[in-house]
Amino acid sequence: MTKTLLLGLDGATFTVLDGFMKEAGEEGVVMPYLAQLVKTGYSAPLKSTAHPLTPPAWTSVSTGRTPGHHGIYDFVRFEDLGKDVYFTLYDSRDIRVETFWQIAGRQGKSVVSLNFPMLAPPPEVNGALVPGFVSWKHLRRNMHPKSLFDRIKAIEGFDAQELSWDFEREGQIGEIMPDAELHDWVEGHLPRDKQWFNIGLALLSEDQPDIFALMLDGVDKIQHQAWHRLDPKYWHPDEADEAAHKVRQVVLRYYRELDTYIERLHKAAGPDVHLVIVSDHGFTGAEKVVRINRYLGELGHLTWAKSDGSEAAKRRDLANFANLDWENTQAFCPTPSSNGVVIRKQSEACPNGVPAAEYAAFRAKLIEDLLALEDPETGERVITAVQTREDAFPGAAMEDAPDLTLTLCDHGFVSVKNLEPAVVTRPVPMGTHHPDGIFVMTGPGVENRRGPAMSIVDTTTIVAHAAGMEIPKDFEGKIPATLYQPAHIAANPVKIGAAAGQNAAVKSDQEASDEQKEEVLAQLRMLGYLED
Amino acid sequence: MLQTLDIEHRLKSTLDEFVADWGLDAEITAETWLVEDLGFDSIDVIQFIVAVETAFDKRNVGFQELIMQDGRYVDDLSVGQMATFLEARLPAA
Structure with missing residues (x-):
């Protein structure tokens, strides 16, 4: 039976969600289920990484470590060759520390982790892992276990191209679009999160992992392009023309669907589950x-x-x-x-x-x-x-x-x-990204209140504790003192365990690099530059 | 050193698996060009390098020296070029 459900909403912010959780004239309550969770559970602003960006921030959730330890700073990394600089993409082999998904397996917990970025090529986990931000052409190779692709392919309505990261479409972020074009661009994002939801619901129901985690990134994409139709600071319905209203309507449709995904996944997980909803950063207007x-x-x-x-x-x-x-x-x-x-x-x-x-x-x-x-x-x-x-x-x-x-x-x-x-x-x-994301939690023993600001790395510690794991001593997050009722935390004390390991790929690189150094030293010795 | 034919064989099988879902009808040979024959884009090239490094269990082979020439990213790469490059870079099996 699933004990812990982690839902990531890329870029979600209370600046927008607070309005969507209230009755608002003709628009009604856009996200009634989220409103109920916030009303009955614990919520707080969640401070992102020092630079609030998707790759470092979600990697902090995936590792419980800040970027200075996990080593992911951007989508793109570069190697300075002196006369040239070679740009390429960060991937999971650049994460210097063991991921939470692997640590959970070592502690005997099963996991399903879906759509968290920077996890391709996928690490081996006790369960299923599909990394995010992978083009449809590379999905099959980038799943763990290898057989998962054929299983997912059999889910009714599965469409690899709808599910996957479309680099061309996402490359349009930042372009000025007329409202008609913006409407279609936003609408094009709706099926993607639906695909992830369908996969999530199927794996949650069939596998019942100890820890289920799904990240939905439509929030971020839509907010980047349609912020002026979302933020109460810029959205003035009386001044907006029909095309602008159409954009607003399709954006609201996305958030309404998102609310039903949260509700259905929560209900599928069962009544005693700890549900944690977080974003990697907030949003504002640039x-x-x-x-x-x-x-x-x-x-x-x-x-x-x-x-x-x-x-x-x-x-x-x-x-x-x-x-x-x-x-x-x-x-x-x-x-x-x-x-x-x-x-x-x-x-x-x-x-x-x-x-x-x-x-x-x-x-x-x-x-x-x-x-x-x-x-x-x-x-x-x-x-x-x-x-x-x-x-x-x-x-x-x-x-x-x-x-x-x-x-x-x-x-x-x-x-x-x-x-x-x-x-x-x-x-x-x-x-654009703002440092203040969201944290919402419900479940056994969780207090009903709005708490003070937390750190994004607290998320991993909270999820590990809720799943009954020992917290690796090098995790940087903590359980906020106001999160649980005193009786619950007394009955379920935080247990600190051994430090997490290093990423095996990084270790092997280090060994390779040591080998290369030895080769260079041997050559220098042969040339008489070094004395033994 | 790994032999050119061994490398080519492993490269071709990696590439076969890499493009398995792409709906292509192309036989992979040493003369196959990634962009012209298989429709690679820049992300595919990066992903293929990851796949090759995984297949040969060796990272930091120095592919940037093959991909960047005179300060420019090359327009295309053939399987044969990659095999020759790997032959020079990979240690003995």
Whole structure:
């Protein structure tokens, strides 16, 4: 019998949900079931990772660790080769620590984990795991166990293309769309979450895992594009035309369907289940475009790549990662989603990098210059905080983090395009990530109240405890003191166990890297550079 | 070193499995081009590298040196090119 049900709603925010849980004229109560859960259970704002972004934040839920320990910072990672920078995608092999899904298996718990990102290739778990953000073409290979694809394929209505991540469609996020186009774009997202729900319901009912976890990411996608039709700050029904109302209606249809998915999964799990609903970050509206690499260029820290006009060069210019003259670049932002600035250090491969002795002064001056960037329209500063990596991402994986992480005045993501001016106002506000996500929990012994802000890593500790597991001593989260009734926590005390393991793939990389070092040392010895 | 034919054979079987659900009707040979013949996009290339690294149980083979030439991502790759590259990079079996 399932004991713990974890539902992830990517990007869900009380800014929107509070309104949907109340009677609102013709729209009625959009999410009555969620309203009931909040009314009878525990809810709180959930603080995301230092940079509130899907890959690091959901990986924190999947590991119970902050990014400085798990090592995932963005969708895209890069390798600095000196003359070039090679961009590729993060994958599960980059997660430095064992995932919660594996730890649960070691403690004898069965799991079903669906659609959590950064988990491809999938780790072996005691149960079933389908990673999120995988194209339909790669689904079969990326499921655990291997036979799962054929089982899922047999579920009535299954459609791999509807289920999977459509890179072309998601690449349109950020484009300005007329309402008619936006309506169709939003409508195109509805079947995806329905597919995940169908799979979830089937595996929950048939397998009855100890821990069932499903992430639905339509909330994030729809909020990015249709925020101006959602946020009470921007949505003024009396001023909206018919096309705008049609967008609002299809968006509400999505949230109504989402509410029924929550209800049906909760009921399928049984009455004594602990239900935990979390988002990886919240949402708000971004009004500014901040072309950070343009500004870094104006400061003299980077040089743009010269285009030869070829098709390949045009494609590269359009790609959403920095396209620079790497031999003449000292500081750059790699991707819009990173909101990070990387300072290149001087080395044999990168002779024009910042010398080690000058790094501290260079970084301090850069922080000062970044904080000084002003919006020419208002004279106000557009970067409100610059965090160093030791402040934002302490841990064994800190060296992989950007040197600096920026927070913009409207929480927006930066642009890495070579356009001017460096700061401009968007014609339409765009949905962007806010650090405050949501936490909602119901079940035996759970208090009925709104609690103080929690950390995203608390989620994993809470789920592990609710499932009757020992909490690995290196988990960074805690059970909030106000979450449970005193009698419940007295009868079910938190048990701390052995630390979680390392990711086996990372360990084998480390061993490989040690082998390579040994080979180099052996060659140097042969050449007489080293004495034994 | 692994022999070219062994590598090619393992590459081809990895690729066969990789495109199994794509509805293609193409025989995989050393002369098969990923983009032109199999319709790979950039995400497919990244995923295929992961699949190859998994098949050969070796990460960080240095595929970036095959994919990036003169500061540019190459337009296409053949199975034969990948096999030759792997032959030079993989340690003895």
